[in-house]
Amino acid sequence: xxxxxxxxxxxxxxxxxxxxxxxxxxxxxxxxxxxxxxxxxxxxxxxxxxxxxxxxxxxxxxxxxxxxxxxxxxxxxxxxxxxxxxxxxxxxxxxxxxxxxxxxxxxxxxxx
Amino acid sequence: xxxxxxxxxxxxxxxxxxxxxxxxxxxxxxxxxxxxxxxxxxxxxxxxxxxxxxxxxxxxxxxxxxxxxxxxxxxxxxxxxxxxxxxxxxxxxxxxxxxxxxxxxxxxxxxx
Numbered sequence: 001x002x003x004x005x006x007x008x009x010x011x012x013x014x015x016x017x018x019x020x021x022x023x024x025x026x027x028x029x030x031x032x033x034x035x036x037x038x039x040x041x042x043x044x045x046x047x048x049x050x051x052x053x054x055x056x057x058x059x060x061x062x063x064x065x066x067x068x069x070x071x072x073x074x075x076x077x078x079x080x081x082x083x084x085x086x087x088x089x090x091x092x093x094x095x096x097x098x099x100x101x102x103x104x105x106x107x108x109x110x111x112x
Numbered sequence: 113x114x115x116x117x118x119x120x121x122x123x124x125x126x127x128x129x130x131x132x133x134x135x136x137x138x139x140x141x142x143x144x145x146x147x148x149x150x151x152x153x154x155x156x157x158x159x160x161x162x163x164x165x166x167x168x169x170x171x172x173x174x175x176x177x178x179x180x181x182x183x184x185x186x187x188x189x190x191x192x193x194x195x196x197x198x199x200x201x202x203x204x205x206x207x208x209x210x211x212x213x214x215x216x217x218x219x220x221x222x223x224x
Contacts, residue, residue, distance in 0.1 A: 005160055043155075046115070048117060048222055053204075053217075054215055054217055055201055055215060055216045057213055058211055060210055067217070077117075079158065089165040090174075092167045098169065103167060103168035105166055107163070110159040
């Protein structure tokens, strides 16, 4: 088994009601639990707030954003285990982010 | 203490060679160690290979990167703890990649 990281990108920013938010969260939990049950979750990772800072270059300047365009903004990550990248990509297809118009970037963890 | 994620954006240009990587690795290790000794390292995270798959749409399609043309390549992440976003950004200033022209995206972890 090898390790891969899912970077969840994009997905519309909707002003959902608390109830909708809870439903969306539940679908993520169900999906992650399903993967965990099959032994594919190494670290379920974390969802990220949209806000943040960028620290850049030799001058180490700190700025609010600018971030990637909204459609490419990373909204969270998960560390998974799969036998190869094709399986890792296949496993990502159940991710709820596709319902929100976002996508999953699947990246191999570099072996040091 | 609150949790934050560092997302590492490499400088533009080709990825580091194996030899360059071997040279910078001790610098990264020393930085991680110093974060840990000050109680700021929650999880060292992982470096990511410059390859991967993009899974998008409904029904989903799987394509290879390419990450060369992506403007916001991420080549690793680290989970940090800090009192607030400003302190997390301050800590990011020690990242060895900044000297080469890279940047660190500092993001707050969203409550579940």
